[in-house]
Amino acid sequence: MAGRVALVTGASRGLGAAAAVELARLGAHCVLVARTQGGLEETDDAIRRARAEAGITEEGGATLLPLDLVREAERIDMIGPSVVGRFGRLDILVHAAGALPRLTPVGHIQPKDWAEAIGVNLAAAWRLIRACDPPLRAAPAGRAVFVTDAVAAEPAAYWGLYGAGKAGMEHLARTWAAEVAGSGLRVNLFAPGPMRTRLRRAAFPGDDPAAPVAPAERAAALAALCLPTETRHGALVR
Numbered sequence: 001m002a003g004r005v006a007l008v009t010g011a012s013r014g015l016g017a018a019a020a021v022e023l024a025r026l027g028a029h030c031v032l033v034a035r036t037q038g039g040l041e042e043t044d045d046a047i048r049r050a051r052a053e054a055g056i057t058e059e060g061g062a063t064l065l066p067l068d069l070v071r072e073a074e075r076i077d078m079i080g081p082s083v084v085g086r087f088g089r090l091d092i093l094v095h096a097a098g099a100l101p102r103l104t105p106v107g108h109i110q111p112k113d114w115a116e117a118i119g120v121n122l123a124a125a126w127r128l129i130r131a132c133d134p135p136l137r138a139a140p141a142g143r144a145v146f147v148t149d150a151v152a153a154e155p156a157a158y159w160g161l162y163g164a165g166k167a168g169m170e171h172l173a174r175t176w177a178a179e180v181a182g183s184g185l186r187v188n189l190f191a192p193g194p195m196r197t198r199l200r201r202a203a204f205p206g207d208d209p210a211a212p213v214a215p216a217e218r219a220a221a222l223a224a225l226c227l228p229t230e231t232r233h234g235a236l237v238r
Helices: 014-025 037-053 079-087 111-138 160-179 198-203 216-224
Strands: 005-009 029-034 062-066 092-095 143-147 186-190
Touching: 005 014, 005 079, 005 111, 014 029, 014 037, 014 092, 014 216, 029 037, 029 079, 037 062, 079 111, 092 111, 111 143, 111 160, 143 160, 160 186
Parallel strands: 005 029, 005 092, 029 062, 092 143, 143 186
Antiparallel strands: none
């Protein structure tokens, strides 16, 4: 992936951070998007270590972009043009950011929780597609990956808001995939399954914290969907 530029949301922790580290280890320059500057700096440090271990001596590897996908949603519209303006290209989009609202009956969903969950899980995906479609289509081998969850297709009690956001995101991504069929752009969904993340701890506080796999153990499979040799398109990869 040397010379390629990847935009990764949710890059301050969890799967987003792990995916960014793996993409950078493979040679890509990653634009890291998340709310917290401190978390982004930790991912940047991890990227520097991974690149050094991989024998990559060139400077760079990451650009930090602190951004709240809900409260600063309109800034997403300029991400694609800004990345192209700075680096001359955008090859990869990974939307790994996710928001887990309080688990409640559908009739008890609060407007604040709705705005946060739909804003991150669905609306941000829409804005990212709008912003990144032109440069990704123009890339020699554009790749887009949206991180989803099994609950999108398998509704479960109290998971309605989270599942609705992910289901909507899946529909948008698959529709986009159909629209760009025939181009060099590949659009896929990735469902990593249970991982040791803060989001899972919030949902399942009684779980053994060491039981699910670490996000780093799923990062290689996600990064594989971003390789120039990837042929899958419009697929849900579990």
